[in-house]
Every structure is written in structure tokens, then in C-alpha cells.
Amino acid sequence: MLGLELVVAIGLATLLTKIVARKTGIAQPLLLVAIGALIGLIPAFRDVALAPEVVLFLFLPALLYWESLTTSLREIRHNIRNIILNATGLVFLTAGAVAVLAHSLGMPWGPAWVLGAAVAPTDATAVTSLTRALPRRNVTILKAESLVNDGTALVLWSLAVGFTVGETEVHAGTITVAFLLAVLGGGAAGGLVAWLSILARKRLRDALTQNLAMLLTPFAAYLIAEAIHASGVLAVVVAGLILSQAGPRIGLAEARRQTDAFWSLATFLLNASLFVLVGTEFPIAVRSLVSTDLWMALGAVFAVSALIVAVRFAWLFGTAYFLRLVDRRPIQRERRLTNRARVVSGFSGFRGAVSLAAALAVPASVGSGQPFPHRDLIVFVVTGVIVVTLAVQGLILPALVRWAKLEPDPSEDEERRLGEEKALEAALDSLPSLAAEIGVDDEIAERVRAEYEEHRQLLEAEEDEHEGETTLERDRQATELRLAMLERKRQAVLDLRDEGRIDDIVLRDLQRRIDVEEVRLSGAEPGGV
Incomplete structure (x- = not known):
């Protein structure tokens, strides 16, 4: 004992x-x-x-x-x-x-x-x-x-x-x-x-x-x-x-x-x-x-x-x-x-x-x-x-x-802002080609674009008053497009890290946010090992 x-x-x-x-x-x-x-x-x-x-x-x-x-x-x-x-x-x-x-x-x-x-x-x-x-x-x-x-x-x-x-x-x-x-x-x-x-x-x-x-x-x-x-x-x-x-x-x-x-x-x-x-x-x-x-x-x-x-x-x-x-x-x-x-x-x-x-x-x-x-x-x-x-x-x-009285290091916040801006920019730039590749109609693409441009949090489930098979298919398409754009955001911040423009610590913080969005959108909740 x-x-x-x-x-x-x-x-x-x-x-x-x-x-x-x-x-x-x-x-x-x-x-x-x-x-x-x-x-x-x-x-x-x-x-x-x-x-x-x-x-x-x-x-x-x-x-x-x-x-x-x-x-x-x-x-x-x-x-x-x-x-x-x-x-x-x-x-x-x-x-x-x-x-x-x-x-x-x-x-x-x-x-x-x-x-x-x-x-x-x-x-x-x-x-x-x-x-x-x-x-x-x-x-x-x-x-x-x-x-x-x-x-x-x-x-x-x-x-x-x-x-x-x-x-x-x-x-x-x-x-x-x-x-x-x-x-x-x-x-x-x-x-x-x-x-x-x-x-x-x-x-x-x-x-x-x-x-x-x-x-x-x-x-x-x-x-x-x-x-x-x-x-x-x-x-x-x-x-x-x-x-x-x-x-x-x-x-x-x-x-x-x-x-x-x-x-x-x-x-x-x-x-x-x-x-x-x-x-x-x-x-x-x-x-x-x-x-x-x-x-x-x-x-x-x-x-x-x-x-x-x-x-x-x-x-x-x-x-x-x-x-x-x-x-x-x-x-x-x-x-x-x-x-x-x-x-x-x-x-x-x-x-x-x-x-x-x-x-x-x-x-x-x-x-x-x-x-x-x-x-x-x-x-x-x-x-x-x-x-x-x-x-x-x-x-x-x-x-x-x-x-x-050590001077605080502002570079971490600056690099985080740079990473967020470049990730958002990469996602928006890729939206037309991704929408065409996935087969998403213009209305859904514009709705996702508006969410990104307004910096809306993608962690929240989309509220839609419509029901039925058509709505489910539209939701699936919107989720698929968001997931594809998240991958472009992830690639953008990885490229910034590889170029030495942001630090590994900043990368992990940004990637953690992207991962949270991806896990929520894909419906997978993290568990324990």
C-alpha cells in the first residue's frame, strides 16, 4: 500500500x-x-x-x-x-x-x-x-x-x-x-x-x-x-x-x-x-x-x-x-x-x-x-x-x-499576426480553385468567403433553418470546402516557418488553432492516448 x-x-x-x-x-x-x-x-x-x-x-x-x-x-x-x-x-x-x-x-x-x-x-x-x-x-x-x-x-x-x-x-x-x-x-x-x-x-x-x-x-x-x-x-x-x-x-x-x-x-x-x-x-x-x-x-x-x-x-x-x-x-x-x-x-x-x-x-x-x-x-x-x-x-x-528590466520580445506577437494574415490570404486566394475542384456552387463559396473575410470563427456550427437532404448536401459541401481551405492555411504557415519568417513556437500556436477548427469540422473529438 x-x-x-x-x-x-x-x-x-x-x-x-x-x-x-x-x-x-x-x-x-x-x-x-x-x-x-x-x-x-x-x-x-x-x-x-x-x-x-x-x-x-x-x-x-x-x-x-x-x-x-x-x-x-x-x-x-x-x-x-x-x-x-x-x-x-x-x-x-x-x-x-x-x-x-x-x-x-x-x-x-x-x-x-x-x-x-x-x-x-x-x-x-x-x-x-x-x-x-x-x-x-x-x-x-x-x-x-x-x-x-x-x-x-x-x-x-x-x-x-x-x-x-x-x-x-x-x-x-x-x-x-x-x-x-x-x-x-x-x-x-x-x-x-x-x-x-x-x-x-x-x-x-x-x-x-x-x-x-x-x-x-x-x-x-x-x-x-x-x-x-x-x-x-x-x-x-x-x-x-x-x-x-x-x-x-x-x-x-x-x-x-x-x-x-x-x-x-x-x-x-x-x-x-x-x-x-x-x-x-x-x-x-x-x-x-x-x-x-x-x-x-x-x-x-x-x-x-x-x-x-x-x-x-x-x-x-x-x-x-x-x-x-x-x-x-x-x-x-x-x-x-x-x-x-x-x-x-x-x-x-x-x-x-x-x-x-x-x-x-x-x-x-x-x-x-x-x-x-x-x-x-x-x-x-x-x-x-x-x-x-x-x-x-x-x-x-x-x-x-x-x-x-529585460526588454520583452515583440517578435512572437508580430510573427503570429503575420502567420494569421498569410494563412487567411492563402485560403482566400485558393477558394475559387478549391470550390471548382470540389464542385461547390457559387452561393456556398461566397458564404465561406464572407466568413473568412470577416474573421468569423469556424469553430461554431452553422445555423440553418432549412432541413432535408438538400440542406445536408450543402452543409457537407461547405464543410469540405472549409477543410480544404484549412489545409491551405496550414501549408502557408508551414512555408513561413521553413522560410524563417516565423518561429517554431508561433507555428505550433497557429497550427493548434487550425487543428481545433479541423477537428470540430470533421466531427472528431480529441481523446486520450
């Missing part, structure tokens, strides 16, 4: 914190972590522990896949240099700095690097949940960094663990080969699974089977990548980004409506569960701490937390001014972030479930059979760092955003 009790507790915590967050303005993840810590103190839940396999093989693929599908590939391409630098160089620098600090506190080099690799990556879930008030470009850079840096950190982590247990010799060649295998193998696995998913969805002609293929995609990508010792994280991200471009052209409208409903709810619940379970892990980490004094361990938590923030600030400002010296192209000057925006990004490096999973996955013993050195301290420090970054930085960030 304990599993059911925990499910109910997490559900109640999610519901309660959602209400409190809405009334108080406090970010829900902070409240969920706090509730989780309280749950961990309840005797009935003292033995509840977050299994690293659950995070790495269930939570992580699903969450990263949806984040990849709903991010802006155009913004990623525009900011690819910053994203790659942050997802690789910053991870190596953070892991190394934390390893040096841990070694100075008495930890051997192997476990010190394990700790550094565990706390090095930012968490996509936490970043997405806590940075929604930022402009689109800032959020995209932070999300993309979080999506990619997990793979870099987990490669470092596996090398550090292998070195400590005596299974791996670590040198420059080993690191290079492991990193290339992770990146190239993960990218290839993600591309292969995305291609297979596209083929399957083109051949599946009903919404439920299309969504089943979509549901299997992230887990298949992760499984194949891990089987060849590549980065499962990168495989999921690559598959998601490819399908974010191909998906709008191959899916059914009803399937996309189901997708939005299912994944929005599922990822919300998975995120909430993760934050609660992170909170429950902290009392367990305190009770498990045996190799180090509690106060010394708490000091290590705050020292590591301060260090990773300091390293992040140094990296963001250092690379920015270095790149200004070597790249003076006008297009790069136009896309430079302000110093205030960098300060906000510096405080947005939240740690989360991936770090905790890495800490919990540290083996209990080394090759000789001896206990893994300072494993309990690693788990405690990683858990503490996650709580500190979420609580302290999460509470500071809203005030920091207000201080930064």
Missing part, C-alpha cells in the same frame, strides 16, 4: 502547491520540494527512495522529448555557439572546479570528480519551470543548454565512476573517445529513431496509433543509444528536434490535439513528482550520512553551491568578452546579450533530478569490494545543492528579473 499512499501524497501536494503558487506568486517547484521534504519526515515514508533508473529511463526521456518538441529550433541555430559553449565547456569547468574544492576538503580525486560531474549540468525541468518570465531568446538558450549538458556531464560521471572503481583508465584519449562516442552515437541513434517514427506516422492513419508511435519514440531513442554506450540524453533531444520540424507535416489534426492534451498533463505530473521526490530524498541523505560530520557536510553544500554560481558567472562574462574580441560581425553585435541579462542567466543554473540520479547511481562498492569512498557525502552534497539552487536562486530570480 505504500506505493499507493505515495502516489496520493504526491497528487495532493501537486494540487495544493498549484493553488498556493497561484495565490502567492511563489514558484511551484519550490513549494513541491518543501512539501517533499516534509513527506520524507513522515515515518510511513522514511524508506521511500528515488531509484536512479526511474529518473534516467522513465522520467528523463519523456521530459526531454517534450522539451525538445516545444523549443525553438530557429533560436537554437541562431544561438548555437553560446549553447555549445555552455553545454560543454561550462560543464567541464564546473566539474573540475567542484572536484578541486572537494579534494581540498579531503575527498580523493575519483569521488571528487564524481561529485563535480553530478552537480555540473543544469536541469531542463527546473529551468523551464522557473524562467518563464524571461524573454523567448533567454529561455531558449537556457533550455537548450540544459537539454544538451546532461549528456556531457553523464560522460564525465561515468569516466569518474569507472576510474574510482578501477574499471577505467582515464586520460585525454579516453575522454575524447568517450565524448565523441556519446555525441556521434547519440545523434545517430536519435536521427535513426526520428526517421523510423516519421515513416510509421506517415503510414498510420488514425490518431491513437500515431500517438502510440510518438510515445515510443523517446524511449526507443534512449534505449538504442545506451545499448551502443552513447548518450541517451542526446539521442532523445535530437529525435525531438527533428520531429519538431517534420511533425507538423505528417500528423493528423486529431492526433496533434491528443498529443498536446496528453503530453501537457503527463509532463506536468512528471515534473511535479520529480520535485516532490527530490524533497523526500533530503531527509534520507541526512540519515545516511555517516562518514562526515553533519555541519561539515552542510558547509560543503553551501561551498559547492556558491562555487557553481561563481563559475557560471565567470564563464558567461568571460566567454562573452572573449567572443567580442574575436568576432565583430554586425550580426553578432546585434544578438549580444546585455550584462543584466547575463546576470539573470547566471542565477538560472538550477540543478535537479539528473544530478540526483547520478549521485544515487554511484555504486556501493569499488572493484576490491571496499565501500565506494564518500558515497554518502556525495549523495548528501548533491541533494543539498539541488535544494539550495532551487530555493535560494529560485526565490532571488523573480526580483532579479524585475531589476534587469
Whole structure:
């Protein structure tokens, strides 16, 4: 019964914190972590522990896949240099700095690097949940960094663990080969699974089977990548980004409506569960701490937390001014972030479930059979760092955003208006040829034209006082014409996306509206997957 009790507790915590967050303005993840810590103190839940396999093989693929599908590939391409630098160089620098600090506190080099690799990556879930008030470009850079840096950190982590247990010799060649295998193998696995998913969805002609293929995609990508010792994280991200471009052209409208409903709810619940379970892990980490004094361990938590923030600030400002010296192209000057925006990004490096999973996955013993050195301290420090970054930085960030006075990004609204105008224009231009092709009489064509020109909502059923077979046939013709015009609208906004004139996020919003109209007109109501 304990599993059911925990499910109910997490559900109640999610519901309660959602209400409190809405009334108080406090970010829900902070409240969920706090509730989780309280749950961990309840005797009935003292033995509840977050299994690293659950995070790495269930939570992580699903969450990263949806984040990849709903991010802006155009913004990623525009900011690819910053994203790659942050997802690789910053991870190596953070892991190394934390390893040096841990070694100075008495930890051997192997476990010190394990700790550094565990706390090095930012968490996509936490970043997405806590940075929604930022402009689109800032959020995209932070999300993309979080999506990619997990793979870099987990490669470092596996090398550090292998070195400590005596299974791996670590040198420059080993690191290079492991990193290339992770990146190239993960990218290839993600591309292969995305291609297979596209083929399957083109051949599946009903919404439920299309969504089943979509549901299997992230887990298949992760499984194949891990089987060849590549980065499962990168495989999921690559598959998601490819399908974010191909998906709008191959899916059914009803399937996309189901997708939005299912994944929005599922990822919300998975995120909430993760934050609660992170909170429950902290009392367990305190009770498990045996190799180090509690106060010394708490000091290590705050020292590591301060260090990773300091390293992040140094990296963001250092690379920015270095790149200004070597790249003076006008297009790069136009896309430079302000110093205030960098300060906000510096405080947005939240740690989360991936770090905790890495800490919990540290083996209990080394090759000789001896206990893994300072494993309990690693788990405690990683858990503490996650709580500190979420609580302290999460509470500071809203005030920091207000201080930064970041300029809102008007381009999203402008692009949405452009998409609506071009879609309407394409539909009206195609009306005569479509009416002739379908065999619609002039009266019906003019009625549909009037609806479009007056921006009437096609979601409402047409009211007609006439009854009988003739009226039904006329209604069928009008509906068929509307559906054909919707396809022209969809093609118009897809062309705008492909030309780079509107963003992926804007495309999804416009397509969602078109899909709603199509589902209503075709009489198909979206269901669950």
C-alpha cells in the first residue's frame, strides 16, 4: 500500500502547491520540494527512495522529448555557439572546479570528480519551470543548454565512476573517445529513431496509433543509444528536434490535439513528482550520512553551491568578452546579450533530478569490494545543492528579473499576426480553385468567403433553418470546402516557418488553432492516448 499512499501524497501536494503558487506568486517547484521534504519526515515514508533508473529511463526521456518538441529550433541555430559553449565547456569547468574544492576538503580525486560531474549540468525541468518570465531568446538558450549538458556531464560521471572503481583508465584519449562516442552515437541513434517514427506516422492513419508511435519514440531513442554506450540524453533531444520540424507535416489534426492534451498533463505530473521526490530524498541523505560530520557536510553544500554560481558567472562574462574580441560581425553585435541579462542567466543554473540520479547511481562498492569512498557525502552534497539552487536562486530570480528590466520580445506577437494574415490570404486566394475542384456552387463559396473575410470563427456550427437532404448536401459541401481551405492555411504557415519568417513556437500556436477548427469540422473529438 505504500506505493499507493505515495502516489496520493504526491497528487495532493501537486494540487495544493498549484493553488498556493497561484495565490502567492511563489514558484511551484519550490513549494513541491518543501512539501517533499516534509513527506520524507513522515515515518510511513522514511524508506521511500528515488531509484536512479526511474529518473534516467522513465522520467528523463519523456521530459526531454517534450522539451525538445516545444523549443525553438530557429533560436537554437541562431544561438548555437553560446549553447555549445555552455553545454560543454561550462560543464567541464564546473566539474573540475567542484572536484578541486572537494579534494581540498579531503575527498580523493575519483569521488571528487564524481561529485563535480553530478552537480555540473543544469536541469531542463527546473529551468523551464522557473524562467518563464524571461524573454523567448533567454529561455531558449537556457533550455537548450540544459537539454544538451546532461549528456556531457553523464560522460564525465561515468569516466569518474569507472576510474574510482578501477574499471577505467582515464586520460585525454579516453575522454575524447568517450565524448565523441556519446555525441556521434547519440545523434545517430536519435536521427535513426526520428526517421523510423516519421515513416510509421506517415503510414498510420488514425490518431491513437500515431500517438502510440510518438510515445515510443523517446524511449526507443534512449534505449538504442545506451545499448551502443552513447548518450541517451542526446539521442532523445535530437529525435525531438527533428520531429519538431517534420511533425507538423505528417500528423493528423486529431492526433496533434491528443498529443498536446496528453503530453501537457503527463509532463506536468512528471515534473511535479520529480520535485516532490527530490524533497523526500533530503531527509534520507541526512540519515545516511555517516562518514562526515553533519555541519561539515552542510558547509560543503553551501561551498559547492556558491562555487557553481561563481563559475557560471565567470564563464558567461568571460566567454562573452572573449567572443567580442574575436568576432565583430554586425550580426553578432546585434544578438549580444546585455550584462543584466547575463546576470539573470547566471542565477538560472538550477540543478535537479539528473544530478540526483547520478549521485544515487554511484555504486556501493569499488572493484576490491571496499565501500565506494564518500558515497554518502556525495549523495548528501548533491541533494543539498539541488535544494539550495532551487530555493535560494529560485526565490532571488523573480526580483532579479524585475531589476534587469529585460526588454520583452515583440517578435512572437508580430510573427503570429503575420502567420494569421498569410494563412487567411492563402485560403482566400485558393477558394475559387478549391470550390471548382470540389464542385461547390457559387452561393456556398461566397458564404465561406464572407466568413473568412470577416474573421468569423469556424469553430461554431452553422445555423440553418432549412432541413432535408438538400440542406445536408450543402452543409457537407461547405464543410469540405472549409477543410480544404484549412489545409491551405496550414501549408502557408508551414512555408513561413521553413522560410524563417516565423518561429517554431508561433507555428505550433497557429497550427493548434487550425487543428481545433479541423477537428470540430470533421466531427472528431480529441481523446486520450
